[in-house]
Amino acid sequence: MTAAPTAPIITVRDLVKTFPVRGRPGEPKRLLRAVDNVSFDVFRGETLGLVGESGSGKSTTGRMLVGLISTSSGSVELFGHQIAAGAEKGALNKVRSRLQFVFQDPQNSLNPRMRVGDAIAEPLDVAGGLSRQDRQDRVRELLGLVGLPTGCGDRFPHEFSGGQRQRIGIARSLALKPDFIVCDEPVSSLDVSMQAQIVNLLLDLQEQLGLSYLFIAHDLAVVRNISTRVAVMYAGGIVEMAPKRELYAAPKHPYTQALLQAVPRPVPGRARPPSVAGELPSLIDPPKGCAFHPRCPFAFERCRIEKPRLQPDAAGHAVACHLHEAGSSAQ
Amino acid sequence: MTREPLLSVENLTVQFRGDRGWVTAIEDVSFQIGAGENLGIVGESGSGKSVSALSILRLHGRANTRYASGAIRFAGRDLLSMSERELRRVRGGDIAMIFQDPMSSLNPVLTVAEQIIEPLQLHQGLSAAAARRRAIELLEMVRIADAGRRIDEYPHRLSGGMRQRVMIAIAIACRPKLLIADEPTTALDVTIQGQILELLRDLQREIGMSVALITHDLGVIAEFAQRVLVMYAGRVIEEAPVAALFDRPMHPYTDGLIDAVPKLEGDLHRLTTIPGNIPDLAAVIPGCRFNPRCREAREACRRDAPALLPVGPDHLSRCPPRAAAAGGAA
Numbered sequence: 015m016t017a018a019p020t021a022p023i024i025t026v027r028d029l030v031k032t033f034p035v036r037g038r039p040g041e042p043k044r045l046l047r048a049v050d051n052v053s054f055d056v057f058r059g060e061t062l063g064l065v066g067e068s069g070s071g072k073s074t075t076g077r078m079l080v081g082l083i084s085t086s087s088g089s090v091e092l093f094g095h096q097i098a099a100g101a102e103k104g105a106l107n108k109v110r111s112r113l114q115f116v117f118q119d120p121q122n123s124l125n126p127r128m129r130v131g132d133a134i135a136e137p138l139d140v141a142g143g144l145s146r147q148d149r150q151d152r153v154r155e156l157l158g159l160v161g162l163p164t165g166c167g168d169r170f171p172h173e174f175s176g177g178q179r180q181r182i183g184i185a186r187s188l189a190l191k192p193d194f195i196v197c198d199e200p201v202s203s204l205d206v207s208m209q210a211q212i213v214n215l216l217l218d219l220q221e222q223l224g225l226s227y228l229f230i231a232h233d234l235a236v237v238r239n240i241s242t243r244v245a246v247m248y249a250g251g252i253v254e255m256a257p258k259r260e261l262y263a264a265p266k267h268p269y270t271q272a273l274l275q276a277v278p279r280p281v282p283g284r285a286r287p288p289s290v291a292g293e294l295p296s297l298i299d300p301p302k303g304c305a306f307h308p309r310c311p312f313a314f315e316r317c318r319i320e321k322p323r324l325q326p327d328a329a330g331h332a333v334a335c336h337l338h339e340a341g342s343s344a345q
Numbered sequence: 346m347t348r349e350p351l352l353s354v355e356n357l358t359v360q361f362r363g364d365r366g367w368v369t370a371i372e373d374v375s376f377q378i379g380a381g382e383n384l385g386i387v388g389e390s391g392s393g394k395s396v397s398a399l400s401i402l403r404l405h406g407r408a409n410t411r412y413a414s415g416a417i418r419f420a421g422r423d424l425l426s427m428s429e430r431e432l433r434r435v436r437g438g439d440i441a442m443i444f445q446d447p448m449s450s451l452n453p454v455l456t457v458a459e460q461i462i463e464p465l466q467l468h469q470g471l472s473a474a475a476a477r478r479r480a481i482e483l484l485e486m487v488r489i490a491d492a493g494r495r496i497d498e499y500p501h502r503l504s505g506g507m508r509q510r511v512m513i514a515i516a517i518a519c520r521p522k523l524l525i526a527d528e529p530t531t532a533l534d535v536t537i538q539g540q541i542l543e544l545l546r547d548l549q550r551e552i553g554m555s556v557a558l559i560t561h562d563l564g565v566i567a568e569f570a571q572r573v574l575v576m577y578a579g580r581v582i583e584e585a586p587v588a589a590l591f592d593r594p595m596h597p598y599t600d601g602l603i604d605a606v607p608k609l610e611g612d613l614h615r616l617t618t619i620p621g622n623i624p625d626l627a628a629v630i631p632g633c634r635f636n637p638r639c640r641e642a643r644e645a646c647r648r649d650a651p652a653l654l655p656v657g658p659d660h661l662s663r664c665p666p667r668a669a670a671a672g673g674a675a
Contacts, residue, residue: 175391234609238609274609
């Protein structure tokens with residue numbers, strides 16, 4: 015379906031983001047650890063699905079990749095340029111036009127008073143150098159590319175449905191011919207029927223334009239069709255990462271298993287396994303050991319003391335769980 | 346389900362005033378909910394599912410809404426002809442409602458305690474101390490740990506799942522006979538969504554209430570509903586028991602909704618989609634309103650408005666070609 019991966023275009027190592035949190039008066043400032051030692055690669059032409067619930071750090075990670083927020087520590091290398099904290103000034107500018115971002119909410123990410131043609135052309139205007147005619151042609155081309163009538167650039171965002179607005183957001187992200195797009199929950203606010211249209215559109219564009227995606231979602235069902243590999247985040251860290259087929263066929267981490275079981279299926283009368291109890295832990299004062307252990311049905315002594323590391327097996331299926339460490343016979 | 350339905354919506358047509366005059370949001374909508382029954386109402390945004398639900402309690406802005414025809418009978422009385430004052434006793438009493446976004450339905454400047462106690466004092470005349478005791482019981486019923494302390498928190502201190510639990514506690518405070526749940530899990534994470542659906546099911550058994558669940562997600566419908574109403578462009582296009590709906594969907598739009606649900610098993614082909622978008626309320630579409638998006642549309646579909654026809658036991662569909670095929674097979 016996609017080109018065979020060769021060299022990574024994005025390399026992320028030990029990425030950390032902390033936010034200072036004001037305590038009550040008199041209490042010291044504390045740190046919220048939103049992203050905690052995250053490492054991954056994205057290869058040319060592939061989609062890495064990044065899945066996690068609210069507060070897992072998935073969006074923060076995506077935003078750091080395109081420079082929308084700064085990193086606290088760790089390294090981010092984009093197309094051979096280091097852009098993380100401490101990198102040479104202006105490094106991000108060298109690669110900025112090759113990176114794009116598609117936001118979750120097409121309602122709020124488009125200026126309601128700007129015609130959609132102008133919204134799509136805005137990145138072109140910033141880059142400069144296009145004649146009026148070329149600009150207009152490019153807007154029509156982009157509208158066509160995302161499956162909208164090429165003549166609808168004169169209309170305003172409110173004249174479009176949610177799904178169509180997301181198409182406009184995608185058209186805008188394509189204006190500067192990027193190589194890599196972070197799609198931050200692009201279908202989460204859409205109806206199921208519209209989700210399928212947008213996912214198919216992103217697949218088509220990837221094939222036509224050779225794009226790579228980091229596709230962020232809160233649910234494993236949505237990323238199944240589009241992803242080449244999938245990483246699951248929990249409480250700031252990646253707990254499992256694997257090629258798509260392996261992850262869905264044989265999920266290893268108890269949290270991944272819980273996420274898969276939680277997806278409602280269109281099968282009436284299915285005996286649904288009970289939901290995993292509890293909610294995401296505090297990121298200011300996270301549990302000792304494995305962050306998932308307070309909710310984990312299989313937790314044992316070691317999980318409460320020692321934080322498991324993400325360890326890949328020979329097939330490239332990585333999991334951070336003491337149940338699956340080499341030498342452990344536990345299932 | 347039962348001899349006398351708890352709620353019966355009959356031929357309801359609701360219109361809203363827009364920039365260019367009145368538009369019909371839902372047309373000729375009829376459905377019933379039996380005592381203790383779970384009805385699922387499913388459709389895309391703009392299908393009229395929320396309009397139908399909000400109409401039950403007449404929650405639309407009065408100035409710009411016209412209940413053009415029909416009746417809504419609840420326990421023998423017509424909610425549409427009730428005075429605003431009478432209806433206020435029903436709202437939050439016998440019929441309660443929860444919404445998609447628990448943050449915007451809770452008052453951010455009142456504590457959880459103040460918000461739960463209000464309906465208890467209003468509908469049940471409890472003293473402040475008794476109401477507080479009852480409020481803590483209710484929070485325990487919705488499985489909020491440490492309810493005695495949590496009750497004095499403000500909503501922003503609670504997670505999304507917790508807030509929805511608080512909303513549910515407020516809704517069940519007066520032991521409603523009917524709970525209308527408008528996309529109650531759409532804004533929640535998947536693991537929390539499962540918890541909330543389980544909670545609703547448990548509470549329904551404990552209290553013996555009926556639930557009308559509105560959602561765009563057929564996965565949620567399959568897990569929760571006994572009977573399903575599928576809406577499209579302001580009309581009911583199919584109604585069926587949940588097993589029949591998924592086994593033998595009798596409307597092309599229902600087929601499309603079922604196919605669009607992302608699967609966790611099976612082939613990894615492209616997702617199946619329903620082409621196009623739901624039409625604007627003001628759009629004039631002759632014949633079947635779904636015909637521009639329908640792969641099976643014929644000449645008659647573009648000309649004649651279809652009727653809701655029986656296609657099986659307790660199964661109705663607004664697709665005459667499918668109904669004819671079902672009739673021919675029977």
